Amino acid sequence: MLLRGAHLPSPLLSFLEIFGERGAIHEQAYVDNLKACGLDTVCIEGVDITASTAEQTLNAMRAGVPIVVQDALKNGRWSGRADILRRVEIPSGLGSWSYEMSIRNLLAKPEGTVLQLCLYSDLHC
Numbered sequence: 001m002l003l004r005g006a007h008l009p010s011p012l013l014s015f016l017e018i019f020g021e022r023g024a025i026h027e028q029a030y031v032d033n034l035k036a037c038g039l040d041t042v043c044i045e046g047v048d049i050t051a052s053t054a055e056q057t058l059n060a061m062r063a064g065v066p067i068v069v070q071d072a073l074k075n076g077r078w079s080g081r082a083d084i085l086r087r088v089e090i091p092s093g094l095g096s097w098s099y100e101m102s103i104r105n106l107l108a109k110p111e112g113t114v115l116q117l118c119l120y121s122d123l124h125c
Helices: 010-036 049-065 110-123
Strands: 041-043 067-069 071-074 078-080 082-089 098-102
Touching: 010 041, 010 067, 010 082, 049 067, 049 071
Parallel strands: 041 067
Antiparallel strands: 067 082, 071 078, 082 098
C-alpha cells in the first residue's frame, strides 16, 4: 500500500502516473459511451467534497438522473467521490429507484477500491 507523501522510485512513480492517466481516459470513454446510449448525465464538478457538491449530488439523485458522474457523498466525518452512480429500478428512500456505484479508475490499489465501494455504499443510504 502506498502512503501519501512517500518517496517512490522514479520508475514506479512514472508507472503510477501512466496508470492513473489511462484510468482517467477509460473513465471518460465509459461516460461518453453512456451518453451515446442516450442516458442523461450530471457531472458534479471539482474534486473537493463540500456541502455544495454533496447537495448537488443528492439533488441529482432525488431527481432520478440516470447517471451521476463524480458524485460527492458525505455523512458526518466520512466522505468520498465515486466515479459513477447509475440509477437502478430498486426502491429506496429516493423513490422507486436507487443507485449503484462504479469505480472505473482503480489506480493500482484493488484493496482500496473494495474499501471505497463499501464506504460509498454506506454514505448514500
